[in-house]
Amino acid sequence: MQIKRVGVIGGGQLAWMMAIPAQAMGIELVIQTPNSDDPAVVIASDTIFAAIDDADATKELARRSDVITFENEFVDLAALFPLAESGVCFRPRLEALSPLLDKYHQRCYLEKLGIPQPKFTLPPDTCLKFPIVLKTRRHGYDGQGTFIIKDLATLEQKLDTSHKSSEVLLEEFIPFERELAVIVVRSVNGDVVTFPIVETQQEDQVCRRVIAPADISASVAQEVEAIASKLMTSLQAVGVFGIELFLTRDQHVLVNEIAPRTHNSGHFTIDACATSQFEQHLRAVCDLPLGHAGLTCSSAVMVNLLGYEHAQDDYIEKRSQISEVPHARVHWYGKQESRPGRKLGHVTVLLDERNPQAIAHQIESLWYPQPH
Numbered sequence: 001m002q003i004k005r006v007g008v009i010g011g012g013q014l015a016w017m018m019a020i021p022a023q024a025m026g027i028e029l030v031i032q033t034p035n036s037d038d039p040a041v042v043i044a045s046d047t048i049f050a051a052i053d054d055a056d057a058t059k060e061l062a063r064r065s066d067v068i069t070f071e072n073e074f075v076d077l078a079a080l081f082p083l084a085e086s087g088v089c090f091r092p093r094l095e096a097l098s099p100l101l102d103k104y105h106q107r108c109y110l111e112k113l114g115i116p117q118p119k120f121t122l123p124p125d126t127c128l129k130f131p132i133v134l135k136t137r138r139h140g141y142d143g144q145g146t147f148i149i150k151d152l153a154t155l156e157q158k159l160d161t162s163h164k165s166s167e168v169l170l171e172e173f174i175p176f177e178r179e180l181a182v183i184v185v186r187s188v189n190g191d192v193v194t195f196p197i198v199e200t201q202q203e204d205q206v207c208r209r210v211i212a213p214a215d216i217s218a219s220v221a222q223e224v225e226a227i228a229s230k231l232m233t234s235l236q237a238v239g240v241f242g243i244e245l246f247l248t249r250d251q252h253v254l255v256n257e258i259a260p261r262t263h264n265s266g267h268f269t270i271d272a273c274a275t276s277q278f279e280q281h282l283r284a285v286c287d288l289p290l291g292h293a294g295l296t297c298s299s300a301v302m303v304n305l306l307g308y309e310h311a312q313d314d315y316i317e318k319r320s321q322i323s324e325v326p327h328a329r330v331h332w333y334g335k336q337e338s339r340p341g342r343k344l345g346h347v348t349v350l351l352d353e354r355n356p357q358a359i360a361h362q363i364e365s366l367w368y369p370q371p372h
Contacts, residue, residue: 003286005030005045007061009052010071011038013333013343014262014278017270019043021279027286032061039333040071055079062088069239069285070261073101074139091188091285092260096237100260102137104169110255113234115227117255118246119172123165126152133171134158146205148173174254176246180214181265184228185240185280188287192229193280195273195293197221200244200265206341209360210302212268212295216247223253231258240281242266264304264343269293271329271348272300301349301356303363305332307342315344321366322347325359 004027008015011033019040022029028045031038034052041047046064050057053076062068067089077094084094099109107120121127134155136145149155149170159165179202183195199214200207216224228243242263244256266277275283275291283290305315314332323330325347332345349359 001066003066004028005065006282006285007032007058007065007068008040008071009058009061009068009075011035011040011044011047012071013039013335015040015071016043016333017262017267017276017331018278018282021276021282025279025282025286025288027282030061030065032057037336039335042334053079055083059083059088067091067285069281070097073097073260075101077101091238092241093236093238096235097260099235100258103135103257104137106258107169107171110231110258113230115230115255116253118174121170123155123159123168123170126155126170128170128172131173133173134163134168135171136163136168138167174246174248177249177251178214178247179256180216180224180245180247180253181210181263182224182228182243182245183240183263183266183269183277183280183293184232184243185277185284185290185293186232186237187284187290188238190233190236191290192232193290193293194225194228195266195269195277195280196295197224198265198268204341206304206306207264208304208306208364209356210265210268211356212272212300212302217251220247220251220253227253227255239284240266240277264346267331267346268300268302268348270331272297272350297350299351299356301351301359303347303349303360303367304343305345305347305367307338307340307344308368309338309340311338312336313338315367318367319345322363325349325362325366327351328363 007030009032011031016039030046031040031044032048048057048061052074100106110117131148131150134147134149179200181200182197186192196213198210198212201209240262242259246254262277262281270276319330327350329348347363
């Protein structure tokens with residue numbers, strides 16, 4: 001069956017960025033999202049306004065679509081399984097999401113596969129040495145729900161005042177050399193393709209910059225690609241996943257987190273690769289041949305435009321200044337409200353001999369208010 005209508009659960013910028021490749025491929029997007037001002041609403045062929053975890057709305061989404069995919073992981077899987085059993089086609093399949101949506105279950109799954117990762121445990125077990133990382137098991141993103149805890153007293157206070165022990169896990173703190181990420185896609189017939197491995201740079205647990213490709217050894221690259229392929233094959237996943245990793249000072253690779261969807265670390269692919277992660281995802285879920293994932297330039301840097309104030313502003317003047325940086329491509333998500341840390345857009349700059357850190361600093365100096 002030729003797939004012409006793709007249902008997307010979630011209406012944020014990740015769904016919005018599927019629009020251009022969808023249009024080029026003759027695919028209509030049907031969006032399930034709660035808010036009329038979410039970015040993807042303006043590009044949708046059809047919209048169902050309902051909560052992400054509203055399974056009744058997803059049943060209607062299935063009626064209007066040939067296949068359903070996910071823009072985020074805030075779904076109610078238990079409520080969706082009866083739909084799958086009745087013949088609704090989800091890609092990735094729900095069984096591929098089951099071990100990943102809860103971060104503790106994700107850790108247990110990686111452990112079962114023998115994939116290297118930080119040590120982890122559940123409170124009240126405090127066998128890990130401080131500092132440790134406390135993470136909420138569900139619904140954490142963009143640094144929300146991740147805390148570095150320096151001592152037992154702080155941990156106990158955090159658990160008493162903010163989080164129940166059953167809602168969090170504890171992880172070993174990794175003094176990494178750098179953070180890496182890779183976008184990987186698997187097709188219906190089992191083909192696995194990885195995009196160039198990138199370095200990600202975080203501040204306050206939020207990604208600020210992505211440098212493609214990462215400056216890593218061939219052996220590290222092979223290890224990352226092997227992890228990505230093993231994971232996707234084991235899950236029999238269909239679609240794009242983002243994998244975040246730590247590279248330690250002694251060049252060991254550890255998996256930090258897995259996002260079962262398109263991912264912020266892959267936004268550079270829109271401008272810098274032969275096939276974007278969004279086209280690749282649509283190709284996979286529509287059972288079309290996967291595209292070439294290589295860079296079309298020597299290197300690139302992607303800078304997130306994060307909110308730094310509470311405001312209603314489209315920042316048109318700042319965006320105009322940034323667009324004048326040579327080879328800069330500005331992507332603005334059309335969100336109505338700015339707040340600190342919110343992803344409002346991103347900029348990708350295709351590089352020649354220019355230093356990616358210097359270019360990132362130039363863009364950030366144009367975007368963020370400068371101290372007087």
